[in-house]
Amino acid sequence: MNKASRYTEGFLVVLISISLISCQSxxxxxxxxxxxxxxxxxxINDGAVFAGDYPDPSLIKVxxxxxxxxxxxxxxxxxxxxxxxxxxxxxxxxSVFPKPPxxxxxxxxxxxxxxxxxxxxVYYSAKHAKHGRMCLGVGTSNDPLGPYKDHGAxxxxxxxxxxxxPVVDEAGDRYLFWKEDGNSQQKATPIHIQxxxxxxxxxxxxxxxxxxNDPASWEGHLIEGPFLMxxxxxxxxxYSGNACCGLQCNYALGVARAKKLNGPxxxxxKNPILKGNDVWKCPGHGSIVRHADGNDxxxxxxxxxxxxxxxxxxxxxxVVAWGEDGWPTIN
Numbered sequence: 153m154n155k156a157s158r159y160t161e162g163f164l165v166v167l168i169s170i171s172l173i174s175c176q177s178x179x180x181x182x183x184x185x186x187x188x189x190x191x192x193x194x195x196i197n198d199g200a201v202f203a204g205d206y207p208d209p210s211l212i213k214v215x216x217x218x219x220x221x222x223x224x225x226x227x228x229x230x231x232x233x234x235x236x237x238x239x240x241x242x243x244x245x246x247s248v249f250p251k252p253p254x255x256x257x258x259x260x261x262x263x264x265x266x267x268x269x270x271x272x273x274v275y276y277s278a279k280h281a282k283h284g285r286m287c288l289g290v291g292t293s294n295d296p297l298g299p300y301k302d303h304g305a306x307x308x309x310x311x312x313x314x315x316x317x318p319v320v321d322e323a324g325d326r327y328l329f330w331k332e333d334g335n336s337q338q339k340a341t342p343i344h345i346q347x348x349x350x351x352x353x354x355x356x357x358x359x360x361x362x363x364x365n366d367p368a369s370w371e372g373h374l375i376e377g378p379f380l381m382x383x384x385x386x387x388x389x390x391y392s393g394n395a396c397c398g399l400q401c402n403y404a405l406g407v408a409r410a411k412k413l414n415g416p417x418x419x420x421x422k423n424p425i426l427k428g429n430d431v432w433k434c435p436g437h438g439s440i441v442r443h444a445d446g447n448d449x450x451x452x453x454x455x456x457x458x459x460x461x462x463x464x465x466x467x468x469x470x471v472v473a474w475g476e477d478g479w480p481t482i483n
Contacts (some may be wrong), residue, residue, distance in 0.1 A: 172393045193469040198403030208242025208262040210439045217298040221263045230260040248274045255303040257281035262315045272296050275316035280287045303353040311337045316414035319380045335374040341365045362415045377437035392436030426482040448472040
């Protein structure tokens with residue numbers, strides 16, 4: 153697909169209506185056979201909701217509409233914006249940055265769209281034009297469709313900084329989670345937390361490590377892509393581990409929980425909670441919204457086993473089921 157058609161094509165194709173896991177919150181036990189129902193979501197058991205290469209998808213719900221964005225890598229405009237009313241049928245409605253921010257030089261990865269108060273934020277990762285390291289940036293708008301004003305680089309660590317996730321705690325204070333890209337230098341990959349100022353565009357104070365990859369586990373040489381949500385007395389961090397990309401990928405999704413954002417964080421002993429199958433492989437790096445039917449829905453990416461790297465990582469959607477033990481399951 154050429155550059156123009158990728159970002160101006162009207163409606164993305166939903167491949168098929170499928171059977172999807174569905175359960176009422178707290179009504180099933182982990183390990184129970186899930187109830188299924190017909191749905192147009194593109195679960196890992198069937199088709200994609202964004203056909204084509206749209207990795208690291210992020211979404212929010214605004215009124216009765218859903219808005220999403222995704223990695224655009226070297227493509228510009230940077231970070232396409234999608235709109236839907238049902239999480240199944242989507243159309244391309246614009247981009248976060250029609251012209252790339254002046255400080256950047258490609259690698260437009262892992263945007264995270266969020267609404268805080270009346271302001272819409274897109275935190276993103278990009279290569280710095282001056283020194284070549286991966287850095288985090290943020291754009292703001294009073295409309296999910298933009299235009300977005302860029303506020304420059306937030307943080308540029310030595311190994312690189314990627315995969316930002318903003319969080320507002322119970323007191324109304326703002327924080328940013330992100331991954332230090334240590335695997336780019338054969339190092340560990342901590343997930344950091346640091347406080348944001350009231351505008352959400354600057355970091356203040358000192359960063360703290362809250363989660364680290366375990367090389368002896370399914371996580372392998374990295375963890376990344378944190379997504380935070382509060383449920384009951386716990387914060388939940390959904391994160392991905394191991395090799396995301398290419399023919400030898402083995403990506404999967406796990407979850408940890410804590411009663412405070414600074415931790416301590418407990419990893420689910422049953423991780424990973426989402427992994428590939430014979431049709432879709434290497435799922436991970438997503439975000440969650442509450443669907444109109446009352447279910448929490450995860451938007452994430454995966455490779456189709458037949459198309460593999462030639463098409464890219466396509467966007468999928470699955471219901472998140474919650475067990476009586478408080479842990480989530482997917483499929």
